[in-house]
Amino acid sequence: MNQTKTVGVVIPIYNVEKYLKECLDSVINQTYKNLQVILVNDGSTDENSLKIAKEYTLKDERFILFDKENGGQSTARNVGIEYFSGEYKLKNITTQIKENSLIEFELDGNNPYNIYKVYKSYKAFNNEQDLINFTYPIIDYIIFLDSDDYWELNCIEECVPRMDGVEIVWFD
Structure with a gap:
């Protein structure tokens, strides 16, 4: 299948350490690979949700992780929509790219959802100049x-041809 369409995936996270790996593995293993994935940790209080999200963000350069104050699932989804709309100006607080590390960003300017930090894998950047010229x-x-859900292996590949003219798809 032609994979020219880029699909943005928004995954709100709150106290789901039990299910999160299965969810994220189902995204990584999709047969449709042209994905950009936003994980939004919505103030999880369990021990491992944020840790697992960081591990997967480090592993796959298509992922970006927002860590924010708890505000509910709708605010987490809004963070994803606003990121994909280019509404956030990210200020890099990591000065060097180190192998096997996460690059850290903060929001520069308006921060209505109290986002603490943003993380992206070092694999997404070729050099320090890429850190300055971050592109959405x-x-x-x-x-x-x-x-706490997951996708079948070819879920996105099956959906993309049917999404022409549709901007947002929500699975229930």
Whole structure:
């Protein structure tokens, strides 16, 4: 299948350490690979949700992780939509790219959802200049996935041809 359309996936996370790996593995293993994935940790209080999200963000350069104050699932989804719309100006607080590390960003300017930090894998950057000239992905569609759910292997590949003219797809 032609994979020219870029699909943005928004995954809100809150106290789902039990299910999160299965969810994220189902995204990574999709047969449709042209994905940009936003994980939004919505103030999880369990021990491992944020840790697991960081591990997967480090592993896959298509992922970006927002860590924010708890505000509910709708605010977490809004963070994803606003990121894909280019509404956030990210200020890099990591000065060097180190192998096997996460690059840390803070929001510069308006921060209505109290985002603490933003993380992206070092693999997404070729050099320090890339850190300064951070670019936002251009996406064609946004899909929401609950972090206690998962997708079948070819879910996105089956959906993309049917999404022409649709901007947001929500699985329930």
